[in-house]
Amino acid sequence: MSIRGILFDVDDTLIDYAATARIGLLGHLRAEDQLWLFESPDEAVALWRSLEEEHYPRFLAGELTFKGQQLVRTELFLAHIGIRVTDPSAWFADYAARRDVAWITFPDVPPTLRALAGQVALGIVSNSALAHQQDKLRSVGLLDHFGDAVLCSAEFGTAKPDPAIFLAGCTMLELPPDEVAYVGDRFDTDGLGARNAGLRAYWLDRTARGVAHRDGVTIIPSLVELSATTFASGLDTL
Numbered sequence: 352m353s354i355r356g357i358l359f360d361v362d363d364t365l366i367d368y369a370a371t372a373r374i375g376l377l378g379h380l381r382a383e384d385q386l387w388l389f390e391s392p393d394e395a396v397a398l399w400r401s402l403e404e405e406h407y408p409r410f411l412a413g414e415l416t417f418k419g420q421q422l423v424r425t426e427l428f429l430a431h432i433g434i435r436v437t438d439p440s441a442w443f444a445d446y447a448a449r450r451d452v453a454w455i456t457f458p459d460v461p462p463t464l465r466a467l468a469g470q471v472a473l474g475i476v477s478n479s480a481l482a483h484q485q486d487k488l489r490s491v492g493l494l495d496h497f498g499d500a501v502l503c504s505a506e507f508g509t510a511k512p513d514p515a516i517f518l519a520g521c522t523m524l525e526l527p528p529d530e531v532a533y534v535g536d537r538f539d540t541d542g543l544g545a546r547n548a549g550l551r552a553y554w555l556d557r558t559a560r561g562v563a564h565r566d567g568v569t570i571i572p573s574l575v576e577l578s579a580t581t582f583a584s585g586l587d588t589l
């Protein structure tokens with residue numbers, strides 16, 4: 352059975368979210384004269400990231416709105432340095448404005464997508480909001496690869512690893528799950544989630560030394576493994 356479609360995660364798979372968020376955060380802290388209140392830039396970035404890891408899932412679970420989780424993260428982050436701002440949403444908006452002009456892709460992404468275009472159907476399944484992800488993909492010139500095949504949890508109603516959103520992604524591509532690969536950077540959410548929904552699961556682990564297999568998930572160190580050349584020689588046999 353060959354693979355006729357590939358669904359991608361966005362953040363830290365196609366877009367270097369971690370690097371871009373760092374640029375936005377440090378630029379904003381410098382502009383606000385708040386960076387010196389942390390022991391180091393790395394400490395500020397690590398705290399910001401840990402608050403996101405803790406509170407973004409509350410948005411995915413429906414406990415907080417997209418904006419609500421931004422405000423909680425901002426208030427807790429600033430409380431760490433003893434600052435209380437009257438308008439945390441304005442603080443977050445200024446951070447986001449710096450981040451949103453800095454989105455970058457990983458170097459293997461544009462050539463891989465160009466090579467796959469026309470060979471297989473391409474789509475997105477993302478735990479985020481549609482307009483936000485479309486803007487992000489458009490800003491780095493990737494949105495045209497996916498057209499209308501962009502599915503996000505905020506509009507769909509459930510988030511990865513719920514099998515329903517993976518299956519809806521397959522429906523979006525008009526393909527059965529066993530002919531669709533899913534590629535993402537989180538082993539549990541993306542890899543095991545896609546596997547449990549019956550898709551071909553690929554975990555993108557950019558620290559891996561080569562292609563490997565674990566628990567029904569194929570581990571790939573870069574998207575180069577998805578290039579048309581490799582695809583032609585049998586992506587499904589990796």
Ligand SMILES: [Mg+2]
Pocket residue numbers: 360361362363364535536537
């Ligand atoms: Mg991701």
